[in-house]
Amino acid sequence: MGKSKRNSPKPGGNRAQRLAERKAALEQAAQSVTRPFEGLAAECDLVALREFVPSATATLKLSPEVCAERSVVLATVLPGAVAALVRAGDQPVGYVGTQVQFQGADPAADIAAAILWTQSAEPGESLTSAQSVEGGPRLADVIDPGADLELTVHQDFDWWVPEGVQPDPQVAATIEQAKQAIMPSARLDLGPDSIGAAWWVDAGEKAHVRWVRPENEDDLMLALARLHASGGLHLGEGSRFAGSFRTHGLLVPVFDLDPELHASEWTGAAKEFGARLSAALAVDAPLTAEERRSRDGLRSRQVTLR
Numbered sequence: 001m002g003k004s005k006r007n008s009p010k011p012g013g014n015r016a017q018r019l020a021e022r023k024a025a026l027e028q029a030a031q032s033v034t035r036p037f038e039g040l041a042a043e044c045d046l047v048a049l050r051e052f053v054p055s056a057t058a059t060l061k062l063s064p065e066v067c068a069e070r071s072v073v074l075a076t077v078l079p080g081a082v083a084a085l086v087r088a089g090d091q092p093v094g095y096v097g098t099q100v101q102f103q104g105a106d107p108a109a110d111i112a113a114a115i116l117w118t119q120s121a122e123p124g125e126s127l128t129s130a131q132s133v134e135g136g137p138r139l140a141d142v143i144d145p146g147a148d149l150e151l152t153v154h155q156d157f158d159w160w161v162p163e164g165v166q167p168d169p170q171v172a173a174t175i176e177q178a179k180q181a182i183m184p185s186a187r188l189d190l191g192p193d194s195i196g197a198a199w200w201v202d203a204g205e206k207a208h209v210r211w212v213r214p215e216n217e218d219d220l221m222l223a224l225a226r227l228h229a230s231g232g233l234h235l236g237e238g239s240r241f242a243g244s245f246r247t248h249g250l251l252v253p254v255f256d257l258d259p260e261l262h263a264s265e266w267t268g269a270a271k272e273f274g275a276r277l278s279a280a281l282a283v284d285a286p287l288t289a290e291e292r293r294s295r296d297g298l299r300s301r302q303v304t305l306r
Contacts, residue, residue, distance in 0.1 A: 035249025036108035039140055042149045044197035044212040045187075047248045049076050049149075050098040050107060051305065052210060053199060054182045055157055058149040060096075060115070063142055069119050070094055074111075074149070079160050079174065083130035084114040086121045087162060094118025102129040107248075108139040115142050155184055186263035188270050195278070198270055200263035207257040208242070209235060209266060215281060217251045223280035224253060225287060225295035232276045236269030243301035251302075 037043040049056060057075045062068045070086075072094040078085055081101040087093045096114045104110045114130035116137065121127070156179045161167045167175065188198040188209065198211040213220055224244070227233040233241045238258030245252050257266060287295060 033106040033108070036106050037139070037248060039145060040108075040143075041146050044214055044250070045149045045151065046098070046108075047212050047250055047252075048187075048197050048199050048210070049074070051247050052201075053153070054185055054201075055154040055159075056151050056185075057154070057159060058151045060149075061144040061147040062115070063144060066116070066119070066142055072096060072115050072118055074098065078126075079171070080126070080128075082126045082128055083110065084118050084121075085126035086118055086123050088123035089162065092123040094121075096130075100129070102131070104131045109136055112137045112139040112142040151187060153186055156182065188263060188267055190267065190271055190274060194271070194274055200257075200266060202259055205259065207259040207261070209239075209255045209257060209270065210252050211255075211270075212250055212252050214250065217246065217249075219281060220251045220253075221295060221298060222287065222291075223277055223283075224298055225291050226280040226283060227276055228294040228298060229288070229291040232273075232280075235266055235273050239266075239269065243303070244298065245303040245305050247305040 037046045040046065053076050055076055057073050060072045060074050062072060070092050074096050075098070077099040078095055078097040081099065082097060083100050083102070084094060084096045087095060094115070094117075096111060096118065098107075098111065100110075110130045113136060114127060117127050117130060157175050158179075160175055161171065183204075184202040186200045188200055190198060195215075196211055196213040198209055200207065200209050215223075221244075224233060228241070235255050235257065238261060240256045242254045242256045244254060
């Protein structure tokens with residue numbers, strides 16, 4: 001009598017389902033765009049808004065080719081984590097979310113599709129999912145690729161409700177619940193010559209700066225290793241380099257900070273670190289033995305989000 005194959009999952013069984021889910025996840029990962037916001041002046045802030053900024057908005061500068069009928073506000077998250085909605089009023093306004101319930105393989109193309117949807121949707125409508133189609137418009141075709149985001153950082157979600165409108169009890173309760181979970185955040189103002197997007201957050205016992213950087217990941221890692229070896233990988237007294245994470249093709253160094261100090265009190269030290277990092281990036285000499293050890297240690301503490 002022949003033996004059954006142990007590696008053949010039973011159709012409809014839990015193992016077969018897990019294998020199918022894993023295959024689907026691998027296929028989606030293979031189709032994902034590694035650096036979706038590359039080429040946009042606002043790339044680093046777009047990554048920050050999508051990954052960790054709790055509550056912020058910015059009115060987008062749309063491309064002339066869009067022939068926009070109404071303005072569009074980019075937001076971190078919208079009620080219900082929908083992809084987009086159109087707010088009624090004398091002049092309807094489109095809102096597009098970056099942190100959404102349903103995520104596609106190319107978030108930049110999804111945002112582009114959501115922006116275009118706001119131009120023809122009826123006031124009061126919302127879009128649950130803005131899955132882009134292959135060959136569809138790119139975000140660089142829909143917004144001005146050279147424009148930075150003029151961000152407004154909020155410490156609550158009261159902007160979910162238009163000014164002068166009294167929300168119903170369920171909406172008010174949702175806003176209050178979201179407000180209780182929010183962590184105070186701010187974007188460090190490091191001047192017009194600063195590189196990337198440095199975001200401060202008060203997480204309670206510690207505060208953090210997460211600095212989204214646009215440089216090539218390998219080049220940035222080498223520069224961080226040089227600074228670590230020389231004792232320059234910090235934001236001054238009361239700070240500590242915590243590690244880094246990779247997301248959307250970019251590397252994000254993270255610093256633990258003294259929570260007693262406000263975000264603005266880290267501006268000077270952050271500018272000094274930015275200058276040290278720029279100098280380290282300009283070095284093209286091979287790493288020393290100590291710098292190689294620093295690089296290996298930094299890589300071991302690196303996390304990939306997506």
